[in-house]
Amino acid sequence: MARVALVTGGTRGIGAAISKALKAAGYNVAANYCGNDAAAEKFKAETGIPVFKWDVSSFEASVEGVKTVEAALGAVEILVNNAGITRDGAFHKMTIEQWSAVTSTNLGSLFNVTRQVIEGMRGRKFGRIINISSVNGQKGQFGQVNYSAAKAGDLGFTRALALENARGGITVNAICPGYINTEMVQAVPKEVLEKNILPLIPVNRLGEPEEIARAVVFLAADDAGFITGSTLSINGGQSMT
Numbered sequence: 185m186a187r188v189a190l191v192t193g194g195t196r197g198i199g200a201a202i203s204k205a206l207k208a209a210g211y212n213v214a215a216n217y218c219g220n221d222a223a224a225e226k227f228k229a230e231t232g233i234p235v236f237k238w239d240v241s242s243f244e245a246s247v248e249g250v251k252t253v254e255a256a257l258g259a260v261e262i263l264v265n266n267a268g269i270t271r272d273g274a275f276h277k278m279t280i281e282q283w284s285a286v287t288s289t290n291l292g293s294l295f296n297v298t299r300q301v302i303e304g305m306r307g308r309k310f311g312r313i314i315n316i317s318s319v320n321g322q323k324g325q326f327g328q329v330n331y332s333a334a335k336a337g338d339l340g341f342t343r344a345l346a347l348e349n350a351r352g353g354i355t356v357n358a359i360c361p362g363y364i365n366t367e368m369v370q371a372v373p374k375e376v377l378e379k380n381i382l383p384l385i386p387v388n389r390l391g392e393p394e395e396i397a398r399a400v401v402f403l404a405a406d407d408a409g410f411i412t413g414s415t416l417s418i419n420g421g422q423s424m425t
Contacts, residue, residue: 193267201393240293290334311354346413362419386421
């Protein structure tokens with residue numbers, strides 16, 4: 185029986201690549217999304233992966249959302265906390281709405297969704313939790329105090345949860361992507377990309393979503409059980425820690 189994998193923010197960008205790679209590796213995948221119905225339906229039609237709509241920043245919605253996934257596919261054994269948003273702005277001008285939206289989605293969702301599956305994983309003595317953080321959670325970024333704080337919080341969440349569950353067959357790891365060739369980065373003006381971003385990346389290119397997805401598949405495997413509490417940086421050498 186194929187293991188069930190849930191990917192939050194799993195129908196676009198890095199999340200879509202992760203969902204497709206997990207399916208190709210033999211997992212029974214559920215892709216969560218929040219807002220873009222047209223993109224989700226297109227993704228479902230192209231991949232055959234079922235999609236489930238709820239806002240992961242809401243605990244109550246996550247309770248019901250995970251229940252729906254497990255009723256349809258079975259118990260979640262692989263969880264990829266990938267959903268994330270940006271609401272950039274210099275901190276001295278940042279609104280409480282910008283702060284709360286980003287921290288609730290990028291950090292709060294880890295509690296909201298993981299809390300729904302962790303007891304089942306503990307009972308079955310198996311689980312893989314993979315949190316998608318960011319290079320900017322490691323080094324900080326101008327105009328992203330909210331985003332950097334949330335993504336740094338993801339790393340503390342990863343280490344502490346890994347410690348609590350290491351004896352129970354559950355691994356918890358994080359991946360920190362750098363600049364990846366997604367719609368969000370493609371929206372950056374070409375001159376800004378070439379002048380201000382690419383020169384900071386030693387390999388001199390953007391990463392591809394599939395490069396993040398391959399790392400997720402590696403960490404999700406049954407035989408990756410000795411890797412926990414780790415952070416895998418995939419940023420082309422932009423930040424070496």
